Amino acid sequence: MRAWACQTAIIAAVVASCGGDLGSGGTAGTTGTAGIGGTVATGGTVATGGTAGTAGTGGTAGRTCEYTASHVLQKLSLSVTLPDGSMQACATLPRPDPSSSGSVSGEISGSVTEVGGAAFSVDTCVAGTGCSPQVYRFAIDAPDLTVPLPQGRRVTVKWTLSSFIGRACVQALVVNDGLPSDVAAGTSPALWLAGADSQVQSPLALPISVAQQALSCNPHPVATHPCGGFSPPDDYALVFTPASGEPPLSLATGKTGTLALTTAAGLQQHLTVRNLRSYQTDYCDDYWNWGWWVAAHAGASGQPE
Numbered sequence: 139m140r141a142w143a144c145q146t147a148i149i150a151a152v153v154a155s156c157g158g159d160l161g162s163g164g165t166a167g168t169t170g171t172a173g174i175g176g177t178v179a180t181g182g183t184v185a186t187g188g189t190a191g192t193a194g195t196g197g198t199a200g201r202t203c204e205y206t207a208s209h210v211l212q213k214l215s216l217s218v219t220l221p222d223g224s225m226q227a228c229a230t231l232p233r234p235d236p237s238s239s240g241s242v243s244g245e246i247s248g249s250v251t252e253v254g255g256a257a258f259s260v261d262t263c264v265a266g267t268g269c270s271p272q273v274y275r276f277a278i279d280a281p282d283l284t285v286p287l288p289q290g291r292r293v294t295v296k297w298t299l300s301s302f303i304g305r306a307c308v309q310a311l312v313v314n315d316g317l318p319s320d321v322a323a324g325t326s327p328a329l330w331l332a333g334a335d336s337q338v339q340s341p342l343a344l345p346i347s348v349a350q351q352a353l354s355c356n357p358h359p360v361a362t363h364p365c366g367g368f369s370p371p372d373d374y375a376l377v378f379t380p381a382s383g384e385p386p387l388s389l390a391t392g393k394t395g396t397l398a399l400t401t402a403a404g405l406q407q408h409l410t411v412r413n414l415r416s417y418q419t420d421y422c423d424d425y426w427n428w429g430w431w432v433a434a435h436a437g438a439s440g441q442p443e
Contacts, residue, residue, distance in 0.1 A: 212392060212414035214280040214335040214429050216309045218244070218297060221272045228299060228307035241300035246274055247317045250287045258285045260295055278311065280333060280431050282394070282412060287330055288440045292316055294327070296342050306426035309333075310340045315442050325402030326381065328442045329409065333431035338376065338416075345381045345399060348430065350374040350416060351388060365422035374416040376430055389413035397432070407443055409434055 217227035231240035248262035256278040263269040276295065278285070287293065293313050300308045314321075315328035326345035334340040339348050355373040363370055379386040382400040389395050391413055399407045414429035434442040 214333045217277045219275040231301045243298035245296045247294040250291045288436045306336045309335045312342045328401045335429040336426035347379045349377045369418045371420040376413045376416045
């Protein structure tokens with residue numbers, strides 16, 4: 139799959155800037171530090187001893203952006219094994235025929251009974267009520283994700299999976315601390331884990347919002363997608379904004395950062411956030427190149443931090 143990708147000339151990737159317009163005829167300096175987000179000069183004679191990041195009259199030397207034929211694909215995949223042993227996953231979604239769509243969703247509350255790597259289990263049977271164990275097992279396949287849940291912690295899990303005529307599988311997961319009855323109306327519980335794939339914003343309620351931000355890496359920029367897609371072909375950053383008012387976090391594809399969040403109860407959380415992928419190709423029906431996850435950390439008392 140083709141994609142727009144940013145290539146760094148000297149410095150490491152900086153999310154907010156991804157190169158500028160192409161200039162011509164500049165004389166480039168080579169001993170200074172490359173400018174960030176500047177204009178790239180082409181066709182100039184390389185000089186020595188130049189001013190940091192300058193390239194003569196052609197513009198400021200900085201990051202170059204070029205069209206490439208490949209892109210690193212990082213995805214989040216979710217599967218849910220129900221108490222009766224049946225499985226919900228993209229591959230098992232009900233679809234009467236190849237041109238149709240199918241979806242499943244669910245919400246449960248219970249105690250965490252098992253945690254290992256990127257998988258965890260939740261039993262919805264409350265101890266002492268005489269019910270039989272009703273265990274749901276959640277398995278997540280996503281780069282560098284480790285489930286942070288403490289065993290025995292009571293949580294609420296929400297998930298949804300939807301296929302779109304065989305072209306994509308939109309997935310979302312949210313794990314909140316406690317039970318819905320523990321949360322006051324109009325407020326958000328502490329967040330343990332969240333993720334989405336093939337979409338920017340999760341369809342499930344979250345105390346953070348997610349939006350895309352164009353990095354202007356397309357050497358032939360256009361205002362709209364040639365096939366009517368939602369976003370013009372480009373590389374994008376994902377911007378994660380807490381509802382509690384802390385500063386947003388902007389991450390390019392493959393980058394990880396920390397986001398501060400304050401819950402309604404005044405709990406300060408520092409969430410690890412990963413942008414799995416965020417770009418738009420110029421192909422038709424290729425609008426699903428988005429994915430991310432967010433994970434809390436368990437404190438000494440077992441609370442999410």
